Amino acid sequence: MTHSQTSLKTLAASSEWLGLLHFRPDSLSPTGYSSFIDDPGFFLAETGKTDAEAELEETLQLMMSEDSYIRESTSCRFPLRKQWLEAQLPNISALRAPSTCPEYLQWREEVNASQVSLIFPAAYLNSPSSMFGHTFLRFDPADVEDDSEWLSWALNFGATINGDDNSIFFAYRGLAGGYPGQFSMMRYFEKIKEYSYMENRDMWEYRLNLSPHEVERMLMHLWELKDVRFKYYFLDENCAFRLLELLEIARPSAPLTSKFPLTAIPADTVRAVIEGRYVAERRYRPSEAVLLQERIRQLADSERELAYKVATDPEMMASMDFSALPSSRQGAVAQTAYSYTRYEQRKTQRSPELARRSFKLLQRISQLPADSVAPEIPEPPETGHGSTMAAIGGGNRDGDAFTQIQFRYSYHDLLDRQQGYPRGAQIIAGDAQLRNYENDGWELHRFDVINIISQSPVNKFLRPLSWKVQAGFERVWSDVGSDKAYQINAGAGRSYNVTESWSLFGFLTARLEHDPDYKAWIDPAAGTSAGYLLNLPWGFQSARVEGEYFGSDEIRYRGVLEQNFDLAQNHAFRAHLFQEWNRSDGRWEAGVAYRYYF
Amino acid sequence: MRKMMLAVGFLSMTSGAFAEAPGGPDCGWGNMLFAGESGLPIHLLATITNGTSGNNTFGMTSGTNGCSANGVLTYGGSPLVNLTPIMDEFSEDVARGHGDALTTVAVALEVKQEDRARFNQVMHDNFNQLFPSESVTAEQVMQSVMDVMKTDARLSKYAA
Numbered sequence: 224m225t226h227s228q229t230s231l232k233t234l235a236a237s238s239e240w241l242g243l244l245h246f247r248p249d250s251l252s253p254t255g256y257s258s259f260i261d262d263p264g265f266f267l268a269e270t271g272k273t274d275a276e277a278e279l280e281e282t283l284q285l286m287m288s289e290d291s292y293i294r295e296s297t298s299c300r301f302p303l304r305k306q307w308l309e310a311q312l313p314n315i316s317a318l319r320a321p322s323t324c325p326e327y328l329q330w331r332e333e334v335n336a337s338q339v340s341l342i343f344p345a346a347y348l349n350s351p352s353s354m355f356g357h358t359f360l361r362f363d364p365a366d367v368e369d370d371s372e373w374l375s376w377a378l379n380f381g382a383t384i385n386g387d388d389n390s391i392f393f394a395y396r397g398l399a400g401g402y403p404g405q406f407s408m409m410r411y412f413e414k415i416k417e418y419s420y421m422e423n424r425d426m427w428e429y430r431l432n433l434s435p436h437e438v439e440r441m442l443m444h445l446w447e448l449k450d451v452r453f454k455y456y457f458l459d460e461n462c463a464f465r466l467l468e469l470l471e472i473a474r475p476s477a478p479l480t481s482k483f484p485l486t487a488i489p490a491d492t493v494r495a496v497i498e499g500r501y502v503a504e505r506r507y508r509p510s511e512a513v514l515l516q517e518r519i520r521q522l523a524d525s526e527r528e529l530a531y532k533v534a535t536d537p538e539m540m541a542s543m544d545f546s547a548l549p550s551s552r553q554g555a556v557a558q559t560a561y562s563y564t565r566y567e568q569r570k571t572q573r574s575p576e577l578a579r580r581s582f583k584l585l586q587r588i589s590q591l592p593a594d595s596v597a598p599e600i601p602e603p604p605e606t607g608h609g610s611t612m613a614a615i616g617g618g619n620r621d622g623d624a625f626t627q628i629q630f631r632y633s634y635h636d637l638l639d640r641q642q643g644y645p646r647g648a649q650i651i652a653g654d655a656q657l658r659n660y661e662n663d664g665w666e667l668h669r670f671d672v673i674n675i676i677s678q679s680p681v682n683k684f685l686r687p688l689s690w691k692v693q694a695g696f697e698r699v700w701s702d703v704g705s706d707k708a709y710q711i712n713a714g715a716g717r718s719y720n721v722t723e724s725w726s727l728f729g730f731l732t733a734r735l736e737h738d739p740d741y742k743a744w745i746d747p748a749a750g751t752s753a754g755y756l757l758n759l760p761w762g763f764q765s766a767r768v769e770g771e772y773f774g775s776d777e778i779r780y781r782g783v784l785e786q787n788f789d790l791a792q793n794h795a796f797r798a799h800l801f802q803e804w805n806r807s808d809g810r811w812e813a814g815v816a817y818r819y820y821f
Numbered sequence: 822m823r824k825m826m827l828a829v830g831f832l833s834m835t836s837g838a839f840a841e842a843p844g845g846p847d848c849g850w851g852n853m854l855f856a857g858e859s860g861l862p863i864h865l866l867a868t869i870t871n872g873t874s875g876n877n878t879f880g881m882t883s884g885t886n887g888c889s890a891n892g893v894l895t896y897g898g899s900p901l902v903n904l905t906p907i908m909d910e911f912s913e914d915v916a917r918g919h920g921d922a923l924t925t926v927a928v929a930l931e932v933k934q935e936d937r938a939r940f941n942q943v944m945h946d947n948f949n950q951l952f953p954s955e956s957v958t959a960e961q962v963m964q965s966v967m968d969v970m971k972t973d974a975r976l977s978k979y980a981a
Contacts, residue, residue, distance in 0.1 A: 371924055371925060371928040373907070373921055373922070373924075373925040374925055374928060374929060410906075412906070412907055412910075412922075412925065413906065416906070416907075416910075558917070561913070565909075565913075578955045579955060581955075582952070582954070582955035585912055585913065585916040585948075585952070586916075586948070586949070586952075588916040588917060589915070589916040589917075589918075589945065589948035589949070593916070593917035593918055593919070595917075595919065
């Protein structure tokens with residue numbers, strides 16, 4: 224061997240080698256470092272998970288082995304390690320022994336990639352977990368043409384889940400790393416069907432400016448990760464984080480993962496990739512639901528009625544109402560009816576009746592002029608406000624002045640600046656409000672563990688359920704017990720758009736409350752909530768009235784008026800007025816706050 | 822004919838993996854339309870972990886839905902793709918005469934850019950032959966695509 228132990232030590236400590244092994248600082252490890260990868264199959268040395276130097280030595284040993292089988296199989300299993308070592312140790316001729324690696328080459332040819340795109344399926348209403356988003360990669364051949372990316376390969380990092388698992392455990396397991404995470408590849412159209420068709424999520428495609436050499440490095444490393452199991456953690460070691468690692472492998476000079484030590488929310492990672500100057504081009508792929516909404520929007524009222532009738536009974540296309548229309552309008556009506564039929568089908572089980580109706584509609588569409596619809600492109604997700612928020616403010620509660628600080632871990636509430644987020648959707652995880660009344664000392668005023676609202680408007684065609692769920696600690700105006708309430712509440716209802724910018728909503732609600740100083744351990748309640756959400760030029764306004772009747776015979780009701788003032792992407796001003804009553808008494812509150820998102 | 826032979830080859834390689842016989846009684850377009858989600862809990866689970874249930878592998882799958890492994894196309898010469906999983910989208914695009922699924926099939930059949938408009942037009946004009954009923958299978962549709970192309974002066978070279 225011509226290399227000294229010192230140079231090996233230096234090599235083993237280099238950020239590139241640590242990157243290849245997916246090492247990160249770890250105070251529990253004897254070496255101060257350990258690998259994210261839990262799968263022993265990824266390491267050649269016994270102590271490889273925690274000892275980068277031992278792994279380097281073992282890799283070198285095997286790649287220079289006298290035994291050609293060992294040499295070949297190690298080199299072909301880890302092509303990027305081999306390439307890197309060759310470059311770092313040019314004097315070791317034994318490393319230069321060529322490898323043939325037919326399996327790798329066959330796979331590489333099949334992937335046929337010279338361009339990479341980062342794909343971000345945006346959040347969608349009615350699915351809180353989707354609000355954290357998802358990211359995956361798409362590999363395109365050099366000659367990919369417009370609209371032919373359907374056949375490109377998509378690379379997904381996700382948990383491998385067992386279909387027989389009890390659904391109660393999935394969230395826990397998803398959060399706690401109970402599912403193994405693995406990379407998998409499938410045709411891009413499988414992903415389009417999954418997100419655009421089944422889940423009604425818009426997709427944003429960011430073509431990256433990786434050079435062919437960088438794409439090559441990424442694919443070589445991907446091969447090294449073949450069948451390797453990671454632990455999947457919903458919040459940090461998730462799909463988005465793993466993709467950042469791959470980007471770092473492709474272009475080692477640009478640190479990305481270090482920006483996400485605790486959590487990697489896909490929308491934030493997309494922002495980081497854009498800020499890191501990886502993106503050459505952005506493209507919007509509207510979901511099928513957005514296309515349907517656009518088709519509905521382009522119909523006159525009478526045509527909408529007709530389209531709905533035709534969708535439920537295609538024989539209506541023989542009616543006078545239908546045939547009286549010019550053929551271009553007949554086409555628009557029939558296509559709206561078909562899109563609606565498809566939209567409905569995706570939610571139901573197979574039925575011969577729906578098949579018959581769809582087929583009749585398609586037959587007729589094939590004889591009518593066909594227009595494409597092009598919905599307006601929304602503001603891309605990266606232009607939205609940051610997902611963490613801190614606020615400072617003050618106000619007066621029934622004559623007592625207070626100052627308040629607030630920290631919200633994530634993500635977006637109904638009144639926050641809408642750009643880049645779906646309208647009518649709120650998801651809050653970890654939101655703490657601390658108050659100090661007249662310098663009495665700080666106390667916890669409110670803590671939301673989760674607070675989710677989904678207000679999807681109903682129309683002639685679509686009648687989605689609006690719903691909300693919230694759990695946490697809050698101060699309440701109660702005439703029994705103390706003012707401390709640990710509670711969970713949920714509601715279901717409807718939302719309706721009066722105009723483009725003004726929507727009404729109503730919910731029936733249920734609540735379970737625990738007050739540590741109250742005789743009943745759990746007090747259940749039923750209630751209602753109704754109000755409006757108004758999109759004004761300077762920011763969202765909302766007002767609502769709500770009330771609950773408790774099992775203990777207590778009654779509480781309140782009115783809330785809130786106004787957000789959008790100052791800039793990451794700055795806002797929020798004002799609120801609040802009045803609450805119980806059976807015997809009431810109190811009011813007014814407050815303002817400055818909000819900073821990051 | 823080369824492509825159809827590839828299709829047969831692929832079929833024999835993989836048909837053992839499918840529970841149902843290719844082109845079996847439940848494999849019409851009409852049934853495919855409703856291959857819905859397999860229950861809410863597992864769907865939520867897949868969403869929260871961005872995962873997949875079952876046979877999640879690094880190896881590439883042809884993306885069949887277990888109904889039929891026929892109607893296979895090629896892409897750029899070597900990889901294979903199956904018409905079955907995009908049959909809904911294909912039928913819709915044929916009816917309209919344009920769309921991503923139609924382009925995808927054209928690309929897979931190696932139809933050159935300058936002949937794409939013609940391909941779209943010919944498929945659209947022959948909707949009734951490609952989709953004679955709601956029980957047509959992917960294999961039958963694929964065969965009709967080839968038949969229709971053979972009768973067209975500009976497209977026949979791709980179906981040879």
